Amino acid sequence: MSAYTLDAQQEMLADSARNYLSRRATPKHDATQADRQSNEAARWAQMADLGWLALPMSEAFGGLGGSMADICALAEELGRGLVNEPYIASAVLAGMLLADVAPQSVRNDWLPALADGSRRLALAAWEPGARSDWTEVNTRATQDGADWRLDGNKVLVLGGTGADGLLVSAKISGSSDFALFLLPAGGPGQRWVAQILFDGQGAAELTMQAATGATLLYRGEPSAVLGHLEVALDRATLAHCADTVGAMARAFALTREYLGTRSQFGKPIAANQVVQHRLVDLFVEIEEARSLMRMTASLYADTGIDKIAAQRRHVAATKAFVAQVARHVWEESVQLHGAIGMTQEYDVGAYVKRLALAVNLYGDATFHLERVACSSLDSSAIRALKVEEKVTANHHKETTSAPSS
Template sequence: MSEQTLDNDQNMLADSARKYIARGYGAAVREASVAHPDGCVPGRWQEFAEFGWLAMPIPQADDGLGSSLLDICVLAEEFGRGLVNEPFVASAVLGGMLLADVADAGLRARWLPGIADGSLRVAFAAWEPGGAFDVSAMATTAQPAEQGFHLCGRKSLVPGGAGADAYLVAARVPGNRIGLFLVEAGTPGLTVTPHTLYDGQRVAHLTLDKVPSSFALTIGPDDKVLALLERAMDRAIVAHCAETVGVMAGAFEITREYLATRKQFGRAIGTNQVIQHRMVDLLVEIEEARALTRAAAGVADRETASESAVRRRYSAAAKAFVAKTAKHMWEEAVQLHGAIGMTQEYRLGQFVKRLAASSTLYGGAEQQLERLASVSLGSPRSHLTEPSSQEISYAR
């Protein structure tokens, strides 16, 4: 079956999530999530677990459901449409799936069932100040100690990092190697500083000052470990794209309703042909973004060891297109609404903020196009371009 045609199970998943959000995730619930110090109300997160949504990225052998990335994207799109604030992609998809990739039997038993049942959250600290959303731009170090390693450095914009129970920290190890370490919240030397993005989502900045860690999840040559981290990041990028497609669909629906009811000179402004043409263009772009995202998810699900370049190309292409479309969507929505589209009180304003943030989080269109070109031409990994002021001034 093509990724563009959902099967019965996927349609039921989308329908159940949409009904849940319509019934139980209104403006007051979202505001409570945004106001929560962790950006994640525990009771709401537990409800996600009871539906089985948090278990979807976790392997069946670890009390999860072992769902495909395409299934996860179906759910993520509905979360985006409903403007869900809880860090599903950051914690369950990025953090949970990466931990499942590298953890030994003891750590799997300790953490993965808890992620699936909603009692634990982990976050991948991928980026560093000035790193432009490039996981390979890494200055954090791990020095061998009597028992394990001591980690020193800084991590910025950690998605889902506020209130996480543990952090997956990538650091450079002597001998031109990279390691991935599990650091539990509250470990001496670890300072977690939560920040709120302008769309209401929470991230965290980490400062590591000789933080002890006896949990080295993996240590190896730079290229081997970076390939592992990039695979985890690509899955999260695709799920993030699906979530953003849902946000675009929600903004489109609000705009269409407004154009059908707002009247000028005695008729709805949506009856003007030029307005209709602009709305059709937006709808086509959203459908293209959805198709490319689902294609990227399908590639990731079918990936073999020899096809990592294909997965990287698809994820970069999807993110580049979705980022560009998200920017166009919020710009057009505001212009078609007029000034009301930017107000805090009107519901479109929250969608505009989320689309503006989503278009640059995990790397904007220009960065992903550079990555796409690098992978397609077979160039070695290179740092992405320096982030713009927009990309490094999320937190308020």
Template sequence: MSEQNLNDDQDMLADSARKYIARGYGNAVREASFAHPHGCLPARWNEFAELGWLAMPVPEADDGLNSSLGDICVLVEELGRGLVNEPFVASAVLATMLFVDVAKPELRARYLPGVVAGSQRLAFAAWEPGISFDAGAVAMTAQPTGQGFSLKGKKSLVLGGAGAHAYLLAAMVGSDSIGLFLMEAGSPGLTVTPRSLYDGQRVADIVLDGVECAQALAMGSRDEVLPLIERAIDRATVAHCAETVGVMAAAFDITREYLTTRKQFGRTIGANQVIQHRMVDLMVEIEEARALTRAAASVFDQEDGGNATVRRRYSAAAKAFVARAATLMWEESVQLHGAIGMTQEYTLGHFVKRLAAASTLYGGAEYQLEQLASTVVDGSLAACC
């Protein structure tokens, strides 16, 4: 399958990630990660640090690599291809990059060395119960105290939240201001309840009942703070698309190998021309999904970070397409395999579950199309031309 003109550095990054996964991330490691209460094996997360992957989203001034989102997406696609369970997108892209956007120097010095070394893992609690994926619907409240702020409320579907060392979260301050806060795991009044998604990935639900020691990272009107949150989610959505493309590519390869070895009536299933046409259609879907994802990443990598409306337009368009392509991929791969494709014992079954979960995570196709439509209605259509 085409790599769509990666540069030399990206080729080496993809190759090293593939070799690492082939050498050290087999089914036994994946099952151990699923079984771990945090869905993240500490030894593997430390290896990610040693490989420099956790330094990629961190600026050079903070001893990171300051990698572009395009480069990060190259890595993340390979993690998806290897069905890596550790929450790289949730922690390194969503949470860490948001922290970098808003944290003051003293907090950066306190947390980022540990993030790069793998000893600190951040999570962003972006959503609240019953509000789907609308990050602007914030009911959690914050009241100033002598030590910082007291927070009260709930967050749900906290990606990478199981076992995180600190949490970023948004809360209302008064009736018309919103704040972005940092809170240490283990703070009195904080309850973290891990749970598993359909595909085995760990997330968390958190309840804050008067947590007294939250630190403010950013505070202001909704028009000032909400764009910071939306930018972080849009950026992570693009990385999630890249991860999903990798899962799709792996499912495609598994299905193709099955069709070229499984025989019925004296010849391989893949010799049937109708089957070949269906496989070509899937290959085109994957290539288009990859192209849209990389186009969206390039918008974030512009010198000025891209126009907010254009970023939202590209991330929503990419996710809407990838969500539908992921659904098509798992449905077709199961049909082409027959019942064996859904079994836990067969490799494809794990990829099918990941694709089914990925099609709705960060918002499904319908939600993203609504977001895309809003950028056309509310934003300047000429902004992307």
């Protein structure tokens, strides 16, 4: 089976998802936050019934043990159907990270609940001013006896408003170590600001002031903790690329259909040779993006010694290319539709918003091209040096700004 095609099971998964989602209307913004949360909870339960939430989870915890290729096959259909529920942010990003780093007791408690949809997780990793860089960690964890207290700010917590728990990255007070914590959502010391992103997806900003109730999942050197975060974010980024490919394909189909039915000067716009060339260019770019995404997903079945480095490099290259194609697709969709392509009422407008956000979500092309360069030039040494420079700079800033006694 080629890395660029789906196998029989993946075809069935994609077909069933496409059939189900075709019966749902293109999502519009809900009137109120309460409407949004109510509708999202109902659709999340439907995802659980379909087995989608169990796909990334191990069979040992009630999951289906799906591969990254399986997840991407589903994510492509979610993008085609403009699903706004945080499947990638919760099930793929946060859920699989918890499975990577949590103690056995926490996994036994949380993973079956994630698989059946009775609980949801979100990752709180990005901080103000850091943009896509998860290595900027200023949130502080202070141990108080057997308990931990968290202080800091997190932004772009995807799916955070409906989550039951949060995975929070922080640095340990009085130590150079970093850590990952499981924090119950809505507990003492937390202040939430709910957000709706440009395309209707939900996110939140989180401020923690002596937030309590956190469980320590993993502690270690900054490079080790950030390495786990990077692996998790690469999986989510790849699934996001699949979602974007699905949205691009649907936006292209709507544009081609419009040009075939809209007439000017007595003939369809699509009969114009220049327009045909532009459509062909879009089609080829989308197919290239799909092939690159599926090839990268196939690398996750590799067991070679350098598989993580290869996955990192290919995910970064895939996201950089997909971001560039997504920008071209939404620009051409608007240009070829005219003003109607920008309206809320016309379906292609929703895809334009999805693709405009996708260009920057999980890192833009420039961010990931830099990662490709680092991965090609002794990535481990460069990345370790960057982390140590940030830790040293932060420590120096803290010591010089501390008041004298």
